[in-house]
Amino acid sequence: MRMKPGRYVQVCVNLPELPDNRLYDYQIPADWPFVPPAGSRVLVPFAGRRAEAIVWGCQEPTYPEKIKDVLAVLDDTPLLTPDQMSLVDWLAGRYFCRRQDLLGLFLPPGLKARTVKCWRLTGEPDQLTALLNRLSLTPEEHRELREALAGLTEEYTPLPKLPPAFKPYLTQLVADGLLQICWRPQKPAVNFKTVQAYTLAPEFAQTPAGRLTAKQQKVLAFVAEQTAPVGVKEILAATGVTSSVISALCQKGYLTKTALTVARNPFRQPVVPQPVPALNAEQAQAFAQIRAALHQGETAAFLLHGVTGSGKTEVYLQAIAETLKLGKDALFLVPEIALTPQTVERVRARFGETVAVIHSSLSEGERFDQWWKIKNGEVKVVVGARSAVFAPLPNLGLIIIDEEHEFTYKQEEVPRYHAKEVAHELCRRKKGVLVLGSATPSLESVYARETGQLNGLTLTRRVLGRPLPRVQLVDLRQEFKARRFTVLSPALKEEIAKRLQRREQVIILLNRRGFATFVLCRECGQVLKCPACDVALTYHRKPHLLRCHYCNYQTVPPNHCPHCQSHYIRYFGHGTQRLEEELTAEFPHARVARMDLDTTSRKGSHEQIYRQLVRREIDILLGTQMVAKGLDLPNVTLVGIVAADAGLNLPDFRAAERTYQLLTQAAGRAGRGSEAGLVVVQTYNPDHYSIKALVTQEEEGFYRQELAYREAANYPPFTHLVRVLFSGSDRQAVVKAAQKWTSLLQMALTKLALPPAAMEIIGPQPALVEKVNNKYRWHTLLKTKELVLAERLLPRIVQALHRERRQGVRIIIDENPYSVL
Numbered sequence: 001m002r003m004k005p006g007r008y009v010q011v012c013v014n015l016p017e018l019p020d021n022r023l024y025d026y027q028i029p030a031d032w033p034f035v036p037p038a039g040s041r042v043l044v045p046f047a048g049r050r051a052e053a054i055v056w057g058c059q060e061p062t063y064p065e066k067i068k069d070v071l072a073v074l075d076d077t078p079l080l081t082p083d084q085m086s087l088v089d090w091l092a093g094r095y096f097c098r099r100q101d102l103l104g105l106f107l108p109p110g111l112k113a114r115t116v117k118c119w120r121l122t123g124e125p126d127q128l129t130a131l132l133n134r135l136s137l138t139p140e141e142h143r144e145l146r147e148a149l150a151g152l153t154e155e156y157t158p159l160p161k162l163p164p165a166f167k168p169y170l171t172q173l174v175a176d177g178l179l180q181i182c183w184r185p186q187k188p189a190v191n192f193k194t195v196q197a198y199t200l201a202p203e204f205a206q207t208p209a210g211r212l213t214a215k216q217q218k219v220l221a222f223v224a225e226q227t228a229p230v231g232v233k234e235i236l237a238a239t240g241v242t243s244s245v246i247s248a249l250c251q252k253g254y255l256t257k258t259a260l261t262v263a264r265n266p267f268r269q270p271v272v273p274q275p276v277p278a279l280n281a282e283q284a285q286a287f288a289q290i291r292a293a294l295h296q297g298e299t300a301a302f303l304l305h306g307v308t309g310s311g312k313t314e315v316y317l318q319a320i321a322e323t324l325k326l327g328k329d330a331l332f333l334v335p336e337i338a339l340t341p342q343t344v345e346r347v348r349a350r351f352g353e354t355v356a357v358i359h360s361s362l363s364e365g366e367r368f369d370q371w372w373k374i375k376n377g378e379v380k381v382v383v384g385a386r387s388a389v390f391a392p393l394p395n396l397g398l399i400i401i402d403e404e405h406e407f408t409y410k411q412e413e414v415p416r417y418h419a420k421e422v423a424h425e426l427c428r429r430k431k432g433v434l435v436l437g438s439a440t441p442s443l444e445s446v447y448a449r450e451t452g453q454l455n456g457l458t459l460t461r462r463v464l465g466r467p468l469p470r471v472q473l474v475d476l477r478q479e480f481k482a483r484r485f486t487v488l489s490p491a492l493k494e495e496i497a498k499r500l501q502r503r504e505q506v507i508i509l510l511n512r513r514g515f516a517t518f519v520l521c522r523e524c525g526q527v528l529k530c531p532a533c534d535v536a537l538t539y540h541r542k543p544h545l546l547r548c549h550y551c552n553y554q555t556v557p558p559n560h561c562p563h564c565q566s567h568y569i570r571y572f573g574h575g576t577q578r579l580e581e582e583l584t585a586e587f588p589h590a591r592v593a594r595m596d597l598d599t600t601s602r603k604g605s606h607e608q609i610y611r612q613l614v615r616r617e618i619d620i621l622l623g624t625q626m627v628a629k630g631l632d633l634p635n636v637t638l639v640g641i642v643a644a645d646a647g648l649n650l651p652d653f654r655a656a657e658r659t660y661q662l663l664t665q666a667a668g669r670a671g672r673g674s675e676a677g678l679v680v681v682q683t684y685n686p687d688h689y690s691i692k693a694l695v696t697q698e699e700e701g702f703y704r705q706e707l708a709y710r711e712a713a714n715y716p717p718f719t720h721l722v723r724v725l726f727s728g729s730d731r732q733a734v735v736k737a738a739q740k741w742t743s744l745l746q747m748a749l750t751k752l753a754l755p756p757a758a759m760e761i762i763g764p765q766p767a768l769v770e771k772v773n774n775k776y777r778w779h780t781l782l783k784t785k786e787l788v789l790a791e792r793l794l795p796r797i798v799q800a801l802h803r804e805r806r807q808g809v810r811i812i813i814d815e816n817p818y819s820v821l
Helices: 082-094 097-107 125-134 139-150 165-175 213-227 232-239 243-251 279-295 314-323 335-355 364-375 386-390 419-430 441-450 476-481 490-501 576-585 603-612 655-667 689-696 699-713 732-750 787-799 804-805
Strands: 007-012 026-027 041-046 051-058 116-123 179-185 193-200 254-264 302-307 330-335 355-358 381-384 396-402 432-438 455-459 469-477 505-511 518-521 538-540 546-548 570-572 592-595 619-622 636-641 678-683 720-726 758-770 777-784 809-813
Touching: 007 097, 026 041, 051 097, 082 097, 082 330, 082 419, 097 386, 116 636, 125 139, 125 179, 125 302, 139 758, 165 179, 165 655, 193 213, 193 232, 193 689, 213 232, 213 243, 213 254, 232 243, 279 302, 279 314, 279 455, 302 314, 302 419, 302 441, 314 330, 314 335, 314 396, 314 432, 330 386, 330 419, 330 699, 335 381, 335 603, 355 364, 364 538, 396 419, 419 689, 441 699, 469 476, 476 678, 490 619, 490 636, 490 678, 490 732, 505 570, 505 655, 518 538, 518 777, 546 777, 576 619, 592 603, 603 689, 636 655, 655 678, 655 689, 655 809, 678 809, 720 787, 732 777, 732 787, 732 804, 777 787, 787 809, 804 809
Parallel strands: 302 432, 302 455, 330 381, 330 396, 355 381, 396 432, 469 678, 505 619, 505 636, 592 619, 636 678
Antiparallel strands: 007 026, 007 051, 041 051, 116 179, 193 254, 518 570, 538 546, 720 777, 720 809, 758 777
């Protein structure tokens, strides 16, 4: 029998293994008085199991008699708004992925549905007894099953655990209509935190003093003064008693125990208000344009291009203040978790408790609480890394993306979104203002400014008229000729010694982790490689291990070569661990700290290092690219760049741009206080245009030259680059899938009678690192000026490779990848 229209829903089933981006039809049970609204989480039967799904809309199916019932609604109110669902649809089309790939970005953490099997009695007790008597049960089994069923009522209840032998009997009871089964959602893994709290019992509002001890009277008086339940810690701290006093008052009936919901605090420092500095002329001009756009209430996008130390953050903060005056919310994105403590401190100093923070270093519970505070409108400003762009701010008016050039804004796993592009789309939909800021903007942003897609704002001078740091070049070719083979050149050592003598701080950049970058047998020439990846293992002295930086494989270093059994094993190359040892040996009285992925994996480690730097408990900070970004430390007067050209030799069209940005950002850490800064750059390639631009500070010349190279080679920003990656454990299947897919694409383009320039196809060919984590990788690169053409064609061709996908070949489409390695 067909149900009336409106009793059907289309849902997005939240299972990552589903191959396609499609919606599924379900019907609402006849006894439900309501239809779950769009955006609600529900529980549905799917392929023999229960699955979480999101209601996407209502539509009557073609074959309603085959439609299954929704099992349960998981939340009181919808978690997704219609705007968010529309954004999910846009993201799925834009980034060649499925809706279920994106749901985790929009939902609070820890809410993945878990279920428990429940039963209820539907027959008469006499019928149940009669059936049990007919079953082939031993007296002991009859008693055990009878006791288990005795606890069931007309409400759904979990059964006690029974031996597997009882399953056929339960199946028979269900078939005879005496039992019904239901899957009920369990309590989620993460929920609001509650603590034990106490209130004054109503009947004892007037305390008879003679019946209580002095300590009990003190506790009772304190609790009576409170307008809300008060936690145990607060009572003990205020009265100085022990918990036994509270327990005694509860036993006597003077206090009532209750649960108090408390927010987990992700902030380790209290709010310290700071005065608002006056803007200089350039800052005021930039802010005036942003302010005008905010008041117009129309979509606007700016590129704030300011030299390091020019006061971009103060422009951001005043723009946020103006947004809040208009009753709207603001989002402040930073590229690295390492920058979050410093940024949060400055934002909270200005806006107090109206600030939330979201990043992956928070515990799941902290992220859960912060998400709900944002969702409920309890905060007005959100600071976070890439994924914070999906924070559920109800009235978004401003998005700031600091250090907008950083590659960390691009997600390197599915869904492969770019936070800048998502922010553009959000501002378009919300009529908001987007501000991209950087001292070294990406070529895409520079080109967008030149073509009028972004409004340009410029800060050419450091605040308070402070000069940019002087750059000193050390040619390592000359060092080699002089037979000086140490990692630190004499010039850099001399400058470090001077800073230490003056009690100033030093930052050293070496963008390589570990102790030695590869291990070589000097007799047979074999390099020790990862067995799961096509890369050399890196030696880490602490702990004493060889590690793969791709799949995290690790092993103890061998004493003999595993290929020829020679004991002539040697460690080559320098990483941050070796440099740390050399700095400690060269400057034994200096306090040296290292900041890289190995030292910052623990929660709170970024903030701990930052606090030590602020308190001047660190003299020399060395590290990977983390030390080059955003640190504003007035006592740092020297930056040493150990291997400036390390990234220039990568076969990637963005190598020069990345090198220039990294070096310029690192150099910008020096001289932010009253003392002038110096940058010592060690390189084997001093004539490369990216390094020359750093030394001469001819930024415009670098961008002009790099844009010319990109245009000549038809690379972004003059075209869209799409990478189609094929990976799997069977190399032959991967190669075959890559060849077949590319051939199908060429045929589709031929059918459309498009000119060759419409889409340039490069490949298929093995990726530079062909094997990663036991998966072989091939790719095809596409260049096209019409991204719509790729969005229309590519997913359809992927769908055509059913057989190859069943053989375990994964196909990933990545638009404008940051790296093609």
